[in-house]
Amino acid sequence: MTPRPHTARPYTLGIITGSGPEAGLDLWAKILRHTQTRMGAGFRGDLDAPRLVAVSEPALGLSMDLKANEPAVWTAMETAVREIAPAVDAFAIACNTLNWYAPRIEALLADIPRAGQLVSFQGVLHDEIRRLGAARVGLLGSAPVVALDDHSAYSGLAAHVAVETPADAGRLQALIHDVKRLGSTDASLGPRLQEIIMQMQADTILLACTELPLIARPVAGRQLIDVTDAVAARLAGLALGHGQMRAA
Structure with missing residues (x-):
């Protein structure tokens, strides 16, 4: 899916987390590290960190037994996607198990105005x-x-x-x-x-x-x-690529 940048704000990344508690923090730290590595000596710190929106939903932890909890997990996931998608240009779900929902999320995004793209694991x-x-x-x-x-x-x-x-x-x-x-x-x-x-x-x-x-x-x-690190590299690349296109 082609990213659809929002015209009224800077390019924004998103993370859906909650399964487990540290997963979103880990993904965000790795996005920052890849951003700094790619920019090298030109990295200025705060001003060059990507803009980020995170939604942490503890109910997503039910995915450890996905077969037994699939309806409840999807309810929590749909709520999180509807909250984050209009606010970002690209987002990831900080959980390998939960990326099983990627096809269903793609279908959901098609019905959300100005939804960002899902970067699936x-x-x-x-x-x-x-x-x-x-x-x-x-x-x-x-x-x-x-x-x-x-x-x-x-x-x-x-x-x-x-x-x-x-x-x-x-x-x-x-x-x-x-x-x-x-x-x-x-x-x-x-x-x-x-x-x-x-x-x-x-x-x-x-x-x-x-x-x-x-x-x-x-x-x-x-x-x-x-x-997770490979996904972080992809998200950092999307944010930096958009910034370079704007600069050009």
Whole structure:
């Protein structure tokens, strides 16, 4: 979808968050970092940070069991989209699981006047996999994501690349719950993730849950791909690209 800049305000990015509590903060921090990196020595700080609108909806946390809670989660998501879409030019949902709603959100946006575009996690991830040229990836995410069924945002991933999922998805799900419950600074969490990664065969590991990059550390012999970071790079690029077009 082509961005539709609002004529009465600067180009604005948006984040829908709430699943989990730190996910939106992490995405915003990464957008800022990519903005600074791309602008280099010309970055002036406050004046060059993208304009941002965020909507944090705790009810979206019900997505950890999406099949059981799908109607309630969609009600919360639709409310959040209707609130944020008219106020932004491009937005993302800071949750891999919730990006399952991307097709339904696209249909909803078509009926919202001056709605910004959705930057979906799956769209960005497919582009990233093509860029890397990976033939096989390990997929780490919440239970709805790694199930790769009709409630997974990445159900179509196997059409593009061989996909390995963790042998014990329940163990990973428990870890994700603990990141939400204990916070990313808890020292016990990082080693648990590292152990799960080392038990996988794939060299390229997709951190397809917004909680996992918060506790991830480098693992020898593995390339960790933070899907949130790739989305942040895309959003920063959209904002900077619009600014450059205006300057020209």
